[in-house]
Amino acid sequence: MVTGTAGAGRAAWRVVLGLGVVSLAADMVYEGARSVTGPLLALLGVPMLLAGLVTGAGEAAALVLRLPFGARADRAGRYWPTTLTGYALTAVGVPLLALTPLLGAAGAGVACALLLLERVGKAVRSPSKSVLLARAAEQVGLGRGFGVHKAMDQVGAFVGPLLVAGVLALTGSLVPALAVLAVPGTIAMVLLVAVRRLAPDDVPPDPATPPGPTSTSATRRSWLGPARELPRPFWLFAAAAAAVGAGLTTFAVISYHLVDQGLLHATLVPVVYAGAMLAAAIGALVVGVVHDRVGPRAVLVVPALVATVPPLAFAPTLPAVLVGVAAWGLAGGLLDSTVKARVAELVPPGRRATAYGWFAAVQGLAAVAGGGLAGALATDAPQALTATVALLQVIASILMVAAATSARARP
Known part of the structure; x- marks a missing residue:
């Protein structure tokens, strides 16, 4: 339900839209890069095995490290410092990749470090940014607020690769194609500082939150402890999201199929990826509005949609694969x-950053399993992949219904 006065709603929309931009x-x-x-x-001479390990480790870090950073933000009750720091790591680190081809033998190591x-940076900022967004979106409808934000986010994911592709086509060099990303990076940081002035001040920790630990060993464990205090409906829903994520094949496997089967030239794969990001933007916007009208039932569309991906994305014809990519x-x-x-x-407001951290970690582990599942079955046993993913989505739907039922039963 949308709450708050009309003035509060307008102020909240300014924050939602500001964070969206x-x-x-x-x-x-980062999607451009x-x-x-x-x-x-x-180009830098990094072996394919090492490239896979670095990018895989990066994805794991982006998800699992949200656990300590989310819990720490909740304990302090201050979400802006980590949001600003996380975005700064991206805005500065990614354009520096443009220098790596100029560093000779050191370029490969520097590039791997910058990618990690x-x-x-993604892990540092994500839980806190989600809390700030949820705080504002509560005034205008959580589904609508998150949907608008995700749509704007995906527009950037659509435009960034096209910008890089355009500069690369004009110059024939990755150096200017990566260097140009300093422009949107600078814009992001300037706007973030401006949004900080519009958003509510950081709030103190939830009064129900126990005092922080004092011993060194307790401090090391403190980001694990709050997990026990997250409500049962959250864990049911996190398990549902894990089943969804395990069935959602990675784009790397889909694009491999496109090129390996001769359905599309490799140079056009980034354009297909950009199209997928555009589909994500439109879908997030539409379903976000539906969520606020029909409630938790709206999320049931996600497992139903995931179940359609394998039979389409690994089809033998290009049109079917493109529908699957969408x-x-x-x-x-x-x-x-x-x-x-x-x-x-x-989840209660004082535990949201912790919850988002755990949620991301669960999704990340499931995504690793899902990537292995797709890689093992997509080529040799696509029908088995389709059946397995469908079963996972049935489980996800059941868990989503259980989470909703458990939440309604809570006092």
């Missing part, structure tokens, strides 16, 4: 918007 600019930076990460590492640093992008957008709105509904 920040995410748009930041996504131009991700579209050419493979060619960059190849960018993913750590479904993949749409499902990913909803998983990162409507589903996050649902987490905010299930």
Whole structure:
């Protein structure tokens, strides 16, 4: 339900839209770079195995490290410092990749370090940014607020790779193609400082939150302890999201299929990726509005959509694969918007950053399993992959219904 006065609603929309523009600019930076990460590492002489390990470790860090950073932000009750720090790591680190081809033998090591640093920045900021967004979105509808934000975020993910591709086509060099990303990075930081002035001040920790630990060993464990205090409906919903994530095949596997089967030239794969990001933007916006009208039932569309991806994305014809890629992008957008709105509904405000950290970690582990599942079955046993993913989505739907029922039963 949308609450607050009309004036509060307008102020909240300014924060939601401001954070949305920040995410748009930041996504131009790191999604633009991700579209050419493979060619960059190849240019620098990084072996394919090492490139896979570095990028895989980066994705794991971006998800699992949200646990300590989310819990720490909740304990302090201050979310802006980590939000600013995380975005700064991306805005500064990614454009520096442009220098790596000029560093000779040292370029490969520096590039790997910068790629990992960018993913750590994602982990640092994400739980706190989600809390700030949820705080504002409560005034205008959580589904609508998260949906609008995700749509703007995905516009950046669509434009960034196209910007890099355009500069690369004009210059024939990755150096200016990566260096140009300093422009949206600077815009993101300037806008973030401006939004900080519009957003509510950081609030003190939840009075129900126990005092922070004092011993060194307790401090090391403090980011694990609050997990026991997260409500049962949250864990049911996190398990549902894990089942969804395990069934959502990675784009790397889909694009491998496209090129390996001769359905699309490799140079056009970034354009297909950009199209998937556009589908995610549109879907997040539409379903976010639906969420606020029909409630938790809206999230049930996510597992239904994920189940359609394997039979389409690994089809033998290009049109079917493109439809599958659109479904993949749409499902990913909803998983990162409507589903996050649902987490905010299930968890008390003083525990949201902790919850988002755990939620991301669960999703990350499931995504690793899902990537292995798709890689093992997509080529040799696509029908088995389709059946397995469908079963996972049935389980996800059951868990989502159980989470909603458990939440209604809470006093």
